[in-house]
Amino acid sequence: MISISGLLGQAFAILLALVLAPLLSGWVGQCRAWFQSRTAPPLLLPYYMLQKLFRKDVVLAHGASSLFRVAPFVIFGCMVLACAIIPSLSTDLPLAPAADALALVGVFGLARVFISLAAMDVGTSFGSLGGRREMLIGFLAEPALLMVIFTLAMTAQSTSVATIVETLAHRELVIYPSLAFAGIAFTFVSFAENARVPVDNPATHLELTMIHEAMILEYSGRHLALIEWAASLKLYAYSCLGLALFFPWGIAPGDNFLALVAAIPLLLLKLAIGGFLLAGIETVNAKMRIFRAPEFLGTAFMLAVLGLLVRLLLESKV
């Protein structure tokens, strides 16, 4: 069942994720700078950052506990696992059965809990503020995400991400209106989950508006490097998931080596467009107050439910 090529493909997918994720973050940053008529930072800035942080000493607060030191590794591990089971190039992933779409939500949840706990560990005012806001976003986003997954899972008769992608990628061209709703909802959720404008601002250090940044204020050195890397991996994972679910064309089915090779440039292209759009959306929107976030994510939830209902009403015979 598990083939050598599958294992190789899996390893390659993970490596690709590790390599591409910072690049994606850099690309988004570059696009944002273009949109905002700023001088763009170098595309490879994230790599420099990681390298610099890894080299630096870790400066721990006096109150930091062992959990604070373990958390970055756990979070990083979670994101690697997430990237490993989301089909980016091929659906033949030996690790895919380890976690289906529901477990994927669980992986993100685990990472979220750890980062929130770590944020509250030192016992600073901003840390706990960030932790609480992160959990708030989490419980608002998860139901919406699940409804999206339900819609897709019903279409594919499976919750396994690989199976869903395979089903969606290799079907005849049928228009699923439900997917449109689900897609928009998914986009909303992705923005919230990845700490992007309008929910959060990744670039801010203005204390009262931040969520993600507030949580990692006390981190430094390799810990911060891992967390930043994990954050970019998360963005990458969400992007790949979105692309795989809604634009699955080009993802290699099984162990077809040629298709795999062909899938790489296609993926890069899709990610580039995705990052460009993301930067664009971030630029034209303003960050909203934290208590507008429930409305934003509530909308996402409504859309997802609508998608589900549409799916049940219109497409149940399909």
Added chain:
Amino acid sequence: MTSLLPIDILLIAACAWLAVGLLGLVAPRNTRFISKTLFPLGAAIGMVAGFVALDSLGGPAQTAVLVIGLPDLPFHLRLDNLSAVFVLLLGFVSVGISIFAAGYFRKGEGTAPGLLCLEYHVFLASMLMVLLADDAYAFMVAWETMALSSFFLVTTDHRHEEIRRAGFLYLLIAHVGAIAILLSFGVMTGGAGDYSFAGMRAQELSPFWASVAFLLALAGFGAKAGLVPLHVWLPEAHPAAPSPVSAMMSGVMLKTAIYGLLRVSFDLLHTTIWWWGVVALTVGLITALFGVLYSTVQNDMKRLLAYSSIENIGLIAVGIGLTLIFHAYRMEGLAALAMTAVLYHCLAHSAFKSLLFLCTGSVLHATKERSLGKLGGLIHRMPWVAWLALAGVIASAGLPPLSGFVSEWLLLQSFLFSPGLPHPWLNMVVPVAAALVVLVAALAGFAMVKFYAIIFLGQMREPGLKDAHDAGTWEKVGLAWLALITLLLGILPSTVISRIDAATRQLLGAGLGDKLHEQGWWMLAPISPERASYEPMIFLVTIAATLLLGRWLVRHLYHGRVRRTAAWDCGYYFQGPRAQDTAEGFSQPIRRIFEPMFRMERHFPTARDAQPYYSVKVEDHFWHWLYLPVANAVGRVSTLIVALQGGRIAVYLMYSFITLLVLLLVARP
């Protein structure tokens, strides 16, 4: 030894528990003897019971009739697969709690340790008897003994007014519930008057009476389990009780109520009507949402956990509702999926919730403090408790790879099939209910982060916490045992499910076992691997491997240097413990978003206050919607009725005279 059937051994275990309890009365003040000899002995008995139940799973049902009981209705006992699953739960969880208790009850607090030992072991024995009972009388006797012994345990520290109040409320609701259960049994005998469960199984009830029996059972067992609106005793009683008792009540006793509900709904009643499932599902959803919301806003660590128990019971009820719906439409495979989720969540919850309650016990012992606002930073002083509690927290938040996630995953999987229901409304509405389940799970994460972070992380909020000490050896062993169960339940779902599948099969006639056997032990794919699968072992290994590899690589390629300094916090100068979020502050977003769900009394500081302060008190709506009106109604009727006793003898004579006249005029043969 071959002549000893498992049921005999379990009976002996119950008697042994009683004997251990009675031994406590021999030297009621000898704390050393009681805690270091009797409680471990109780734990050993629990271990035996657990293994016997594990061993008997899948075997045929065994019965026994005792000499005691009513003349026409001696105690009937029966050990079938459903009982065995719950005995398993009782046995193994009680091991951890008993071992913990051996270290916990150091000196008598209120009640003499010997008496406590008696009450505790009677509690254990009565729970075992509840699970084994096979007639209404034995069941009720065991059930009420369970309520009574736990009541005495709750009121261990009876010198506090609020603890007495909690105990009273608990016993009252338990009693009302018991009445409903008794009524349900009465309906199920169908007028045949045979109160053995075998007699009830033999009855064919009309849909109306079957529904009455089901609703009564739901109310009765719901009162014990903590289903809204009969949940109000739970957040009062759990904080009042000593922690091992809270753990036992939340971990095991609530499950006996679930056991009862399953027993009635799937074993004693033959018919199943689809709307029963809808009722259970709705009540369960409301309970879960209500429980989790209130748990996020609590400031007392044990109340927080108590509300979290309500939430989990709600989720279990949701599962039961789904099972009922599927079962009513004869979709047995899917019903089996939902039933497995129910049983699994029972197991999972009993382990992780008792773990968490025991952790609060250790914290309480170390700090004498229950209020979240006065804790913090304990991970530095109590690393063992803190790290073991983390396992409970992750499981309770429903996160992989621990036990809570497995059952939630199974539950969501079964939700995914609800569009196949041959009912136009159900197949639309039920999937949406799954979103609420996820909301509940995510909010549970919020509550658990609050629980853990405020107790164990951050800076110590009170100077006294510096003297806190870690748990003793017994306590650590007890905690570790429960954490181990939580971990095993998390990573070996297939193995566990293939054991408990016998119960599902017994109740529904279908199970998941066959499919699971085809796959590896590491994989959980209840329908087929293509459909859905979950491999917690791989999951855990991947994360752990990344973690270790990452750590090794970083150290190898770079360095492992660490410097300590003051926290940065954007350079703010004031970084005392007061600057952290309080428990109230942490839950502020919830209070704000779900404002209508709470009954809040808030005090806001004004500019002119000499000593400005902010306070918020959250009360349960149901007090005002249900309990107070009922109490007032009883009060009003009482006022009317006590007028009968007005003190005037002439009036009394008149009552008697009028009674006579009325009877003479009205009563005719």
Added chain:
Amino acid sequence: MNSAIPFSAQLINLFAAVILLLAFAMLAQRRVLALINLFALQGLTLCLATLVAAVTTGQSHLYYSAGLTLTLKVLVLPWILHRLVRKLNVKGEVEALINIPTTMLAGIVLVMIAFNVALPISELSHTITRGTLGIALAVVMLAFLMMITRQKAITQVVGFLSMENGLFLAATSATYGMPMVVELGIALDVLVGVIILGVFFFQIRDQFDSLDIHHMERLKDN
């Protein structure tokens, strides 16, 4: 039909009617001593009725019964009551809770009820005195009414004893008396009861300085 009733029966009916009349008189009477006298008179009438029945039927135990009634109801009890009233210095007027005319009206209603209730039974009786059962019931009820409407402890006792008269009348009229052992027992109970009551009156007066029963309305729940 009327002519068929033997003279003795007519006599008993007459006495019964007198007893009923006396019961009404007691209901209307306001003075304690007069009330006791009326009670003694009622006892005497009862005794006469029993005697007539004894003569008519020739049953010996009815003679004993009549004797018992005479000693107890006509002589001993009124004597004890008189002594009590004198010793306790009970003032003459008896306060009624309900005014007398209303009480009388209620009494008439009660008599009607009693007659109606007793009617089917009387028809079954083969004794010569069967018609008096209704009267006996009426006397019992009137005594009951008196106990309800009177305020003084002593009048309640008189009412209670008057009720016993009604019961004896019933026993005599319907069945020619109860077995002797029972009648003796009843008489003993009544006697002991009155003695205990006597003791009681002293205790009550010591405690409350009065025999008015509305001092005794403290034990209540509302």
Added chain:
Amino acid sequence: MDFFVLMLAIPLVSGALLTVVGERAWAPNLNIIASLGTFLAAVGLTVEIVANGPRFAFGEQFFIDSLNVFFVALTAFVGLTTSIFSGPYMKNEAEHGRLTMPRLRLYKSMYQLFMFTMLAALTTNNLGILWVAMEAATLTTVLLVSLYRTPASLEAAWKYFILCGVGIAQALFGTILLYFAAERVLGESGNALLWTHLIDVKGQLEPNIMALSFIFLLVGYGTKVGLAPLHNWLPDAHAEGPTPVSAVLSGLLLNVALYAILRCKVLADGAIPGAFAGKLMMGFGLFTLLVAAFFLSRQKDVKRMFAYSSIEHMGLITFAFGMGGPVANFAGLLHMTMHSLTKSAIFFAVGHATQKTGTQLMENIRGLIRINPLIGWGLMLGTLAILGMPPFGVFASEFMILTHAMKHYPWATPVLLLGLGVAFAAIFGKVQPMVFGETEAKRLPHAPAITPVFLHLGIVLMLGLYIPPYLTRWFHEAARMLG
């Protein structure tokens, strides 16, 4: 020596003796010894009846069968334990200056005479003598109720006397009517009030008369049982009398009165078609249960509250017998036993508790478990038992009553449960703070007699889990006799 004669003679003689020597130092012991003798004689009689079957005594005037021998044994037993309990209790009362020696003498002699009247009422075959004995039981206890000579106790005794006197007069009227009905069948032989004769001809008794008679009997003896709305004397008398008296009133006298009703019901059932008597009793029972339950929530005095609890249970028992049939009768008998034992145990515990705290007001009694753990636990367990918590025996009988009601009279079940539920909330809510909590301890000059409390509770606990077969047979026999 005949056990029966002994059983009646011992209390009668010792009662008379105690009037004379009741002030001697050994008089309390004589009281206990006499009660012990009565109890042993009752046991002997029981063994004899179980072995040889029913028998007569004093011609046909007394008759002992398996129904009343059961009550006799129970009465003698509770009589014994109460006398044991009253020893130290009364000494403490005397030390407190609440009682003088002459009153203690009165108490002891009246106590024995009261036992005599009850035993006589239980064993007589003659319904007339039954009435006489019931009235005598009132007379012997009325002075006991007013033993303290306080205004409240006098008031209580007065109400007790008048209401029960009037009530029992109705019972006499009923007895006369019964005699009237029986005489038509049995003739003027003087046997017309003998139950053994009546039972043979019960089918021939005139239904209309029997109905009327039963109404009077029910109202009459029902007053003594404490059926609402005839119950008003009961809480007063229980609350104001000395605690041993409350214990025997509640535990025994109510039973005896109910026994009288039961004997009459058997006859009425035989004569009147259509379960007339049963329906009346069920109606009274339910009403009583409900009324008492609501009364409970407004009580301040602990003894008064338990008096209402007795009313509530009498209602339940009356309802059970009203339903009739072997199961319900069995349950009723069982419940009577359980109630007697439990309630007297509660009164024992309450008695000591009130002595220790010097008050009967519940809000002033706190932390019994800290003053004396045994009394505290006795009261707590007794209360839980009386509230029908398993594994105590009251639950067993309530279970049987409820299940039987569910089967045959489903409409009554909600009422029963409402009553029991309200009673539970009311009583438990008040007892719990009395037992638990903090208090200032106080020592009494004489150590309380705890044995009776736990002896009773032990029996009740045992019967909740295991009813020995001979007891079952006995109950069945008795239940069968009640039809």
